[in-house]
Every structure is written in C-alpha cells, then in structure tokens.
Amino acid sequence: MDSVRVHSPATVSNVVCGFDCLGFALSEPFDEVVVRRIEEPAVRIIHLDDYGLPTEPEKNVAGVALFAMLDALKTSQGFEVEITKNIKPGSGIGSSSASSCGVVVAANHLLGGRFHRRELAEFAMEGEKLASGARHADNIAPCIYGGFTLVRSTDPLEIVSLDHPPLFAAIIHPQIEIKTSAARAILPADVPLAAAIKQWSNLGSMVAALQKGDTGLMCRSMEDVIVEPVRKSLIPKFDDLKSAAMEAGSIGCGISGSGPSVFAISNDLSNAQEVGEAMRRVYAVTGIDFNVYVSAIASQGVAVMAA
Amino acid sequence: MDSVRVHSPATVSNVVCGFDCLGFALSEPFDEVVVRRIEEPAVRIIHLDDYGLPTEPEKNVAGVALFAMLDALKTSQGFEVEITKNIKPGSGIGSSSASSCGVVVAANHLLGGRFHRRELAEFAMEGEKLASGARHADNIAPCIYGGFTLVRSTDPLEIVSLDHPPLFAAIIHPQIEIKTSAARAILPADVPLAAAIKQWSNLGSMVAALQKGDTGLMCRSMEDVIVEPVRKSLIPKFDDLKSAAMEAGSIGCGISGSGPSVFAISNDLSNAQEVGEAMRRVYAVTGIDFNVYVSAIASQGVAVMAA
Numbered sequence: 001m002d003s004v005r006v007h008s009p010a011t012v013s014n015v016v017c018g019f020d021c022l023g024f025a026l027s028e029p030f031d032e033v034v035v036r037r038i039e040e041p042a043v044r045i046i047h048l049d050d051y052g053l054p055t056e057p058e059k060n061v062a063g064v065a066l067f068a069m070l071d072a073l074k075t076s077q078g079f080e081v082e083i084t085k086n087i088k089p090g091s092g093i094g095s096s097s098a099s100s101c102g103v104v105v106a107a108n109h110l111l112g113g114r115f116h117r118r119e120l121a122e123f124a125m126e127g128e129k130l131a132s133g134a135r136h137a138d139n140i141a142p143c144i145y146g147g148f149t150l151v152r153s154t155d156p157l158e159i160v161s162l163d164h165p166p167l168f169a170a171i172i173h174p175q176i177e178i179k180t181s182a183a184r185a186i187l188p189a190d191v192p193l194a195a196a197i198k199q200w201s202n203l204g205s206m207v208a209a210l211q212k213g214d215t216g217l218m219c220r221s222m223e224d225v226i227v228e229p230v231r232k233s234l235i236p237k238f239d240d241l242k243s244a245a246m247e248a249g250s251i252g253c254g255i256s257g258s259g260p261s262v263f264a265i266s267n268d269l270s271n272a273q274e275v276g277e278a279m280r281r282v283y284a285v286t287g288i289d290f291n292v293y294v295s296a297i298a299s300q301g302v303a304v305m306a307a
Numbered sequence: 308m309d310s311v312r313v314h315s316p317a318t319v320s321n322v323v324c325g326f327d328c329l330g331f332a333l334s335e336p337f338d339e340v341v342v343r344r345i346e347e348p349a350v351r352i353i354h355l356d357d358y359g360l361p362t363e364p365e366k367n368v369a370g371v372a373l374f375a376m377l378d379a380l381k382t383s384q385g386f387e388v389e390i391t392k393n394i395k396p397g398s399g400i401g402s403s404s405a406s407s408c409g410v411v412v413a414a415n416h417l418l419g420g421r422f423h424r425r426e427l428a429e430f431a432m433e434g435e436k437l438a439s440g441a442r443h444a445d446n447i448a449p450c451i452y453g454g455f456t457l458v459r460s461t462d463p464l465e466i467v468s469l470d471h472p473p474l475f476a477a478i479i480h481p482q483i484e485i486k487t488s489a490a491r492a493i494l495p496a497d498v499p500l501a502a503a504i505k506q507w508s509n510l511g512s513m514v515a516a517l518q519k520g521d522t523g524l525m526c527r528s529m530e531d532v533i534v535e536p537v538r539k540s541l542i543p544k545f546d547d548l549k550s551a552a553m554e555a556g557s558i559g560c561g562i563s564g565s566g567p568s569v570f571a572i573s574n575d576l577s578n579a580q581e582v583g584e585a586m587r588r589v590y591a592v593t594g595i596d597f598n599v600y601v602s603a604i605a606s607q608g609v610a611v612m613a614a
Contacts, residue, residue, distance in 0.1 A: 017507075018507070018511065019504065019507075020504045020508070021504065021507065021508040021511060022511065150508065150511045150512055150515060151508065152508050152509060152511070152512040152524075152527065152528060153505075153508065153527075158512075158524075158527065160511075160512045160515050160516075160524065162515055163518070187500060188500060189499065189500060190497040190498060190499055190500065191497060191498060191500050191503055192496065192497055193494060193495060193496060193497060193498050193533070196498055196503035196506065196507070196533070197326065197327045197328065198460075199503065199507055200324075200325075200326075200328065200503070200506055200507035200510045200511075201327070201328040201457065201458065201459050201460065202459060203507045203510060203511045204325065204328060204329065204457045204459070204467075204507075204510045204511060204513075204514045205457055205459040205465070205467045205514075206511075207511045207512075207514040207515050207518075208457060208467050208469055208514050208518070209467075211470070211514075211515070211518045217459075217465075217467065220459065220460075220465065221459060226500070226503070
C-alpha cells in the first residue's frame, strides 16, 4: 500500500470540570488527510484548503508530527501529505490536533502499524508544541483514541479511555479570535483550596457518571468554579449561550478548549439540534459571524478510510 | 421488632488524590451498635467500652445523629442505644462516623426503613459536626454506602458509589494524637493551579481505574501533591511507612483521614498481610505504640445482623 486516506475529527478539550485533562471526539467536522509514500527522503505538505497555513514541513503541525515519527523510525522514507481542512484554525475544537493526529495515524497505517496509539500521540504532540508552544495532549488524546479521554499525565504521557453512553454535542463557533496567550494569561496562578476540592469532586463524579451512563449526575458534575468564571469574559454572550443550551435541555455546556467555540452535550441527536438552534438564536442578534455544528460524540478517533 | 444489632465499619477518607471526597469502607474493625425501642420519649446512650465517651445524648455523636432523625420524623418514639466501640476514637479511621452511622441505620431498620441512605447520611453528619465542628460526609458516605464512595457535594449532599474490584487494606494506627484543628491549620488556603490540575487529573483517573479494575492505573493515580506533602510531617516515619508498603507490593498508600492512621491498598489478602508486616517493622523500632489492621475493603457499609 502506497497511499492512505483518513478522517481526523474535531475534538473538545477542557470539558467544564476537566480543565487540562478531559476531552472528547466529534463525528464531524473532520479534516481529510491523504498520505502517500514518495521516492525522495522528504516530507511534502499540500493544503487543499484556503486557510493559508504554512506548507514548509518544519512550520506545519502535520509536518513536525511526521518528522517526530520518522526520527523514531530512523528511516529515510519520504511522504507526501495532502490535507483538506474542514476544521477552521483557531476555532477551539482541535484544528491543529486534527492535522497532526491525522498524518501520524495515516503514516503509521502505511508502515504496517509500527507504533502504539500512545506513541502516535507523542508524535502528534510535537504539532501542538508548534501550534501553541505547549506539548499538551488535551485534543490529541480524544483525536487519536476517540470517545472521552482523560490525560492523567503528559510526562510521561498517560491517556485513559473512559466508558461513556451515546452522547451528542452542539457547538457554536463565533468567528472571533482568542489568542491562546490571552486565554492563558487570564488564568490565576493560584486557586483557593476549597475551589480546587470542589473542582476535583466534580471531575471524579463526572468520570463516574460517564461510566455509569448517569446523565443527571453528569449534569450536576459539569460545573467549573475555576476556569470558566475568568475565561467566559473572552466570549461574547457566553452566559446567554449557556442558559439557552441548558433551557433547551442540554446535559452540560462549556467553553471548548480555550474558546471561542462553546459546546453543549445532549442525550440524543434531536436534542442536540434543538440546543444548536437555541445557541444560534442567541448569536443571530449579535452581528458576529458564527457557525453551528451538531454531531455525535464519536467513539472512534482518526478513522482510516478505504483507499 | 423492638431491637436491632448492627456492625458499623471503620472507614478511610481522604484517599490520596481524593482529599475531602474519596473514601472506602473496611470489613474490620467495626463497632457494634444495638438500638432498642423504649417507652419514654427519650434517647439513652450506653457505652460498653472504656473510651470514656460522653453518654449525655446531646454530647454523644450517636445521640445527636439520632435526635436529627427523630426531629425529621416528628415522633416522640424513644430509643436506648448500646455501643461497643472497637474503633478507637481519634484513630483517623472513622470512629465517630461508625457510631453515628450505626445508630441511624439501626433505628431506621426498627422504623421499617422510612429513610433513604442519603437521608441517613444527613442525620449522621450531625454527629460529625459535633465531633469535628464540620458537617462533612467523608467517612459517613463509605460507612453507610459501603465500598468506595465519592462525595460530590455536601450541600446539597450527593454521594456517588463507585464500582471497584476486590481490594484489601493494611492500616497502621500509631497511638499518637493529631488534633483535627492542627491538621486543618497546616493546610494551605491557596494552591498552585498546576498542582490542582495534577490532583484532579489523578482523581479522575483513579475513579476510572477503580471502575476498570486497573490496579496499575490505580497505583499511578494514587499521588497527592497538595495535602500529603504538608500533613505527613504530623506522622512520625510516614515516608518510611509508605516506602515499606510500596516495596511490599501495595497498590497505593496514604494518610487515612487526617491521620494518624496510614493505610495501604492491596490486590489480595496475603499481600495486605505482608504490607501490614512491613509497616509493623517500620514502627517496631520507634518506641511508639501502634496497632495494625488488615481487612477487606467492604462492599457493604453498616450491616444489620440477625437480631
């Protein structure tokens, strides 16, 4: 096999009480990534989208992820990578992660599955480092593993796949820019111990609720007393979005990644559609451009398609 | 039925990464509590042990727990309570909790099960308030529900029962006094956000590990970067106890409640016995009196015995 095509999904990280550790994968939107073996010992990146992302492989997240993999292989094998991004860069639903995870899963498939998922995640983290300056795995983990994931530790990397019931999500992406540096700078260096205890009690019960399929407990656990109170100021009408989502029957709602996207979880597809409509109505009067996505939470991460 | 006897177990709270929320019940030691209906509208407390605990019901944790229940019932029914404590007060393995949970479960049994477990826990929390000044449920939850419990919230009270594999514990109780006020005063008011994130990532994966029965993940998750580093100074040779337990094959080791007891979890009974011996050897040379307990982690909490 000389070529493979994968679908690499959007992901939500920082799931409310699970800041910096809890994430999930969506069925859509997804990027399409085709990887082909080539004769020369080189990496070529082609973007079939018009986001103007760099195509020098050293400056492209998929390129550096692939370099990390080739370094580990100590091979001079070359690859051509063709990326069609459907996940808009900077949207807060794991756009960079979709590129870097897609390419390493595809290349690994061509190489006969030489690497474990954890190793692939390590390679993809180099892409995150290029994109944001931090070697984090919050989006990488659900993008590669699918479903709900918990990153227990990044060094050494440990990713825990969580059982969960069938769930759906509505996402609204306001077309504004939030700089990762601004979203980081707004975080407090220290937090009250009492708030931290509340946060970890909620995260512990969120994990239990996912595994039990107890959506009532999930709803009560999806409370963030540390990050959301400060970051929501970066997202116009966040409180209105959240109220609208909850009134429309969502299980829980929060900031996706460091924003600007906002996600809301639902029990079934029709409720997710209603929640998406409710969020759309909040933004329709703002004059801010936005997209709404409604999707299943996908049990699979990057998917290898028939060639 | 006019009288009932229950066994009310010792419990471990503040399970390493689960400060103020994660606890478990032991099979032994346990207190024995007998509750009898009496003619007068009064509560009488009799202690068949020699710990010198107050027997005026307003000053006795079982008494105030029972008053809370009778208040909710709005009944003038009277009870006589006979308590044989085997769990030494001040040991850090839920002695007060065993008394207050035992009495409310027993009285509820006599009353035909009028109250849910959550309501019984609320009544028993009045005993904790008398004992420590705080209406906490860290030991109450596992004492009534059994197994591993997570207290998501105390107001309103929400207790989550966690699935877990068969597990065993060794406990060493150094016969020293740690005042709850001292153990509280030593805690920082604020903690670094990075440490809090590490703690909640560990707690999330601990809950997942319990439910998966993954003892390797449990072991890696049982790390406390916030409370243990400051409280261990209150327990002579804590680091040696923990090293000895881990070298003997324990899955994880920490301070029980606010000490002075130290617990270590094992896969099976024979390993728990080895771990108990290893901890005993550490203390044998200190000149400090101590007890060692080895027990299953009990899936049941307070147990109603044949009358």
